[in-house]
Amino acid sequence: MTASDLFQSDLFGLHEGSSDPLEGGFQPLAERVRPRTLDDLAGQEHLAGPDGPLRSFLESGRLPSMIFWGPPGSGKTTLAEICARSMHYRFEQLSAIDAGVREVRKALDGARQAQRTGDRTILFIDEIHRFNKTQQDTLLHAIEQGLVILIGATTENPSFEVNAALLSRMQVYILKPLSETDIEAVIRRALERDGLLQEKQVAIAGLDFLLQFAGGDARKALNALEAALALVPPEQREVVLDRSLLERALQHRAPHYDKGAAAHYDTISAFIKSMRGSDPDASLFWLARMLEGGEDPLFIARRMVIFASEDVGNADPFALTLAVSVFQAVQMIGLPEGRINLAQGVTYLASAPKSNASYEGVNEAMRAVKQFQDAGVPLHLRNASTSLMKDIGYGAGYRYPHGFPGHFVEEHYFPDGVLPQLFYRPTEEGREKFAAERLRGLWKDRYRP
CATH class of the missing domain: 3.40.50.300 (P-loop containing nucleotide triphosphate hydrolases)
Structure with a gap:
């Protein structure tokens, strides 16, 4: 490859393959x-x-x-x-x-x-x-x-x-995180095609360590490769890129958590499951690991809002209010103080009684909707917003619950031709047990002890 080949400008005004500071500036390996x-x-x-x-x-x-x-x-x-x-x-x-x-x-x-x-x-x-x-x-x-x-x-x-x-x-x-196979392909392509790296014969003995360190980030893998090779004397042509060389170049082990890497998903999963398992201490540990790893605190707070409805639900209705307040507080304050708001929310959610009845109920209802998607709204449940609608029967026969003892009257609220089905199964946990008692008293055929 001639000097003119090395320094030809591309469409963006970059000098592909350039290594001369006077010819477009030295480019990192990831850019080359x-x-x-x-x-x-x-x-x-x-x-x-x-x-x-x-x-x-x-x-x-x-x-x-x-x-x-x-x-x-x-x-x-x-x-x-x-x-x-x-x-x-x-x-x-x-x-x-x-x-x-x-x-x-x-x-x-x-x-x-x-x-x-x-x-x-x-x-x-x-x-x-x-x-x-x-x-x-x-x-x-x-x-x-x-x-x-x-x-x-x-x-x-x-x-x-x-x-x-x-x-x-x-x-x-x-875009998905790159797989280890993808990262390996990126590394081998760099060794084969980069003009500067071709000057050396590089054997990769620490590939597993390098892939773990990269965590799905191609740029991180190439920067680590370049840093390790920079420790090799220029005159040395044969290089064994082993774990010890990589650790010396990077000055730390591959992180257990890195925002955007595969561990990102594993850690948030451990965080959610610790709260679901009512272990506030483990929940705080995973919270701290995410914060130390640079995770977006609003991402954590959003997951807590979801958790409050999915896993606590009506066992403690205040959990959702608290989770939303935590999100707003973190959004308003930011880090580092926002970690205190997150910690309050995490310990409350982990310690709260648990119920996934609302979550399971809506999932079951969604499945039923697909089965009865063409079922019409009964006339007595329709809103007669015009005189024509009233004339053709909209709202006819509707019984206003507040006009009956206990503010309740047994009525058919499902679509025409669809029998009442049980979706929401309140538990005996926390405040949800009061909902269970009330529903058993109102809908005796559907909610049985």
């Missing part, structure tokens, strides 16, 4: 071996494979605005660059961490100027969930007018972090 086509990509087969939507978009030459939602190192930026390179579009990149409205408008002005000469622009915004509503609103007209194709990248659920107006104009695609 970044895939340039979908065929070079490891993982994300559901998006980039033969039947994937991204491949179809690029082959048809029609690309929608999109949000890539996935963990770090899963290929969000890479996919955006591949789209621009394949479509021969300009590529403008902003990071929502340090860009504001002014930077967005400047990028849009550049796209407008390019449009006059027939060039189209992909505007890529990393960490788009960090933009506030005003910043997100500046993008709406640009998308509608076709000024740019917007590609946003986020590690957070866009349903919560991206406003509805912007979200409705974009397709959301979920």
Whole structure:
């Protein structure tokens, strides 16, 4: 490979393979071996494979605005660059961490100027969930007018972090954490194709350790590989990349928890199951591990809100109120003090009486709805909002419960032709036992002791 080959500029003004600080600057290994086509990509087969939507978009030459939602190192930026390179579009990149409205408008002005000469622009915004509503609103007209194709990248659920107006104009695609097989392919591809690494003969003896450390993050794996090789004397051509070399380079063991890695899902599972098992101490342990690992506290708080209804339910109706209050407090205060709010919520939820009757009830009702989806609403339960509706029988025969002793009258509330079914089975735990007693008294045929 000649010097001119090494320093040829690509579509983005980068110098692929460059290692000379005077020729475009030294690029990290992860950047030097970044895939340039979908065929070079490891993982994300559901998006980039033969039947994937991204491949179809690029082959048809029609690309929608999109949000890539996935963990770090899963290929969000890479996919955006591949789209621009394949479509021969300009590529403008902003990071929502340090860009504001002014930077967005400047990028849009550049796209407008390019449009006059027939060039189209992909505007890529990393960490788009960090933009506030005003910043997100500046993008709406640009998308509608076709000024740019917007590609946003986020590690957070866009349903919560991206406003509805912007979200409705974009397709959301979920990127999965890379498997160990994918990460291994990334590492071997780097060793085979990178011009600098080809100068050495590298044998990987610590692959398991490296894969565990990477935790599904390709960039993390490549950075670790590069750090380890940097410890090898330049004149040494044969290198054994073993665990000891990797540990010396990384200065710590592979973490048990890393936000976005496989352990992320295992840890939140242990957290939920500890609360469900009424063990506040174990629940606090997993809470602390997530916070130490850099987990988003609002993600934890959202899971607690779900837990309050799914696992505590009407055994303690106040649990949901408390969980929502914890979410709002953490949202308002943030870390580090927000950990105190989380701890209060976790210990309350773990210590509370448990019932999943509401959760099981709605699941059973959802199954029944599919079976009786065409069953009509009985006339006596319909709302007679006009005189015509009243004339044809809407609301006729409806008995108002508050007009009867105990504010109750036995009535048929299910659809026409559907017999009453038991979905909600209240337990004897906490306050739910009072609901069970009342329902047994009201619906004697359905709720039996």
